[in-house]
Amino acid sequence: SRGSLVLGIETSCDETGIGIVRGNELLANVIASSMDEHARYGGVVPEIAARAHLEALTPAIREALATAGVALDELDAIAVTSGPGLAGALMVGVGAAKALAVSLGKPLYAVNHLVGHVGADVLRHDPLVGEGALELPTIALLVSGGHTSLLLVRDLVSDVELLGETIDDAAGEAFDKVARLLGLPYPGGPEIDRAAATGDPAAYRFPRGLTAPKDLVRHRFDFSFSGLKTAVARTVEASRDAGIEPPVADVAASFREAVVDVLVTKALDACRELGVPRLLLGGGVIANRRLREVAAERCAAAGVTLRIPPLSLCTDNGAMIAALAAQLIAAGHAPSGLGFGADSTLP
Numbered sequence: 001s002r003g004s005l006v007l008g009i010e011t012s013c014d015e016t017g018i019g020i021v022r023g024n025e026l027l028a029n030v031i032a033s034s035m036d037e038h039a040r041y042g043g044v045v046p047e048i049a050a051r052a053h054l055e056a057l058t059p060a061i062r063e064a065l066a067t068a069g070v071a072l073d074e075l076d077a078i079a080v081t082s083g084p085g086l087a088g089a090l091m092v093g094v095g096a097a098k099a100l101a102v103s104l105g106k107p108l109y110a111v112n113h114l115v116g117h118v119g120a121d122v123l124r125h126d127p128l129v130g131e132g133a134l135e136l137p138t139i140a141l142l143v144s145g146g147h148t149s150l151l152l153v154r155d156l157v158s159d160v161e162l163l164g165e166t167i168d169d170a171a172g173e174a175f176d177k178v179a180r181l182l183g184l185p186y187p188g189g190p191e192i193d194r195a196a197a198t199g200d201p202a203a204y205r206f207p208r209g210l211t212a213p214k215d216l217v218r219h220r221f222d223f224s225f226s227g228l229k230t231a232v233a234r235t236v237e238a239s240r241d242a243g244i245e246p247p248v249a250d251v252a253a254s255f256r257e258a259v260v261d262v263l264v265t266k267a268l269d270a271c272r273e274l275g276v277p278r279l280l281l282g283g284g285v286i287a288n289r290r291l292r293e294v295a296a297e298r299c300a301a302a303g304v305t306l307r308i309p310p311l312s313l314c315t316d317n318g319a320m321i322a323a324l325a326a327q328l329i330a331a332g333h334a335p336s337g338l339g340f341g342a343d344s345t346l347p
C-alpha cells in the first residue's frame with residue numbers, strides 16, 4: 001500500500017504549517033510565519049500568534065491541497081498538534097482540525113509536537129546528513145525558540161522517553177535574548193550566527209549550564225541557558241560602563257560556542273551512557289552553522305551516526321505532523337475522536 005493520505009496542521013507557536021503526506025511521501029509543506037509581526041517585541045507574542053494562525057490557516061490549507069494536487073474529500077485523515085505549545089495558538093489549529101474532520105467525516109489524530117519533529121525524519125527527500133531509513137533506538141535533540149529537549153526514541157508511535165529539557169530558556173530563546181543585548185534584530189539566531197563568523201570563539205569563556213554532575217536537576221540531561229545569558233549581559237554592560245562598544249563578533253562567537261558545546265556534549269553523553277550510537281537533530285536552531293559543524297565532528301569521532309533532516313522539515317511545519325499521523329495509522333492506532341483539547345504542557 002502507498003500509505004494514508006493525511007493533512008497535518010501545526011500551530012503550536014508562530015508558524016502556521018499545513019503539510020500533506022501519503023505515507024512517507026511528502027506532497028506539500030506550506031508554512032506561513034508571523035515572525036515579522038513579533039519582531040518589534042523581541043519574541044513571540046501569544047495573542048498575535050493566535051490571531052495570525054486564524055488568518056493564515058485557510059489560505060495555507062488551499063495552497064497545500066493545490067500543491068499536492070489533492071481534493072479535500074480524497075484525504076484519509078486529518079492530523080493536528082494538540083501540544084505542547086502556546087495555548088491560544090494551539091486552539092486555533094485544533095479547532096480547525098476538528099471542523100475539517102467533522103465536515104469531511106474523516107478520522108482525526110491529535111499528535112505531540114515534539115514527537116512530530118522526530119517523525120519528520122521519515123520524509124527526508126533531500127537529506128543533508130544521513131542515508132536510508134531511520135534506525136531505532138535513536139537519541140533526538142530538538143532545539144528551537146520554544147523547546148530544548150533530549151529524547152530517547154525506541155518507537156516513534158509508542159515509546160519516546162524524555163531524557164532532559166531546559167529548566168529556563170530554550171536554546172533559540174537564548175540566541176534571541178543575547179542578540180537583543182547586542183543590539184541585533186529579531187530573530188537573533190541567524191544574526192548571531194552571522195556576527196560570530198568574524199569573531200573569536202575563545203575571546204570569552206562563558207558558562208556551560210548544567211554540565212557538571214553536581215548540577216543535576218529533574219532529568220539527567222536537563223539544560224539551562226539563563227546563567228549563560230546573564231554572563232553575556234554582564235560582559236556587555238561592563239564594556240558599555242567602560243565607555244566602549246561591546247565587541248559584538250567576539251561576544252557572539254563565544255556565546256555561540258558555549259551553546260553549541262552544551263548541546264552537543266549532552267547529546268553525545270546520552271548516546272554513550274545509553275549505548276545508542278545514533279543522533280537525530282531537529283528544530284529551528286539546527287540552522288546554526290557551528291552547531292552542524294561541531295555535531296558532525298564530534299559524532300564522527302564518537303562513532304555516532306548523525307541525521308539532520310532538511311531545514312524545511314526541522315523548523316515547525318505541518319508535514320511532520322501529517323507524517324507522524326500516517327505512521328500512527330500504519331501501526332493500527334485508533335483516531336483521537338473529538339474529545340481532546342489543546343494541551344500547552346503536553347509531556
Ligand code: KG4
Binds near residue numbers: 143187
Ligand atoms: O523551530 P523554529 O523555526 O520556531 C520556533 O521556535 O517556533 O525556531 C526558531 C528559533 C528562533 O529562536 C531562532 O532565533 C532560532 O530558531 N534560529 C537560530 C538560527 N536560525 C534560527 N538559532 C541559532 N542559529 C541559527 N542560525
Ligand code: ZN
Binds near residue numbers: 113117144315
Ligand atoms: Zn518545534
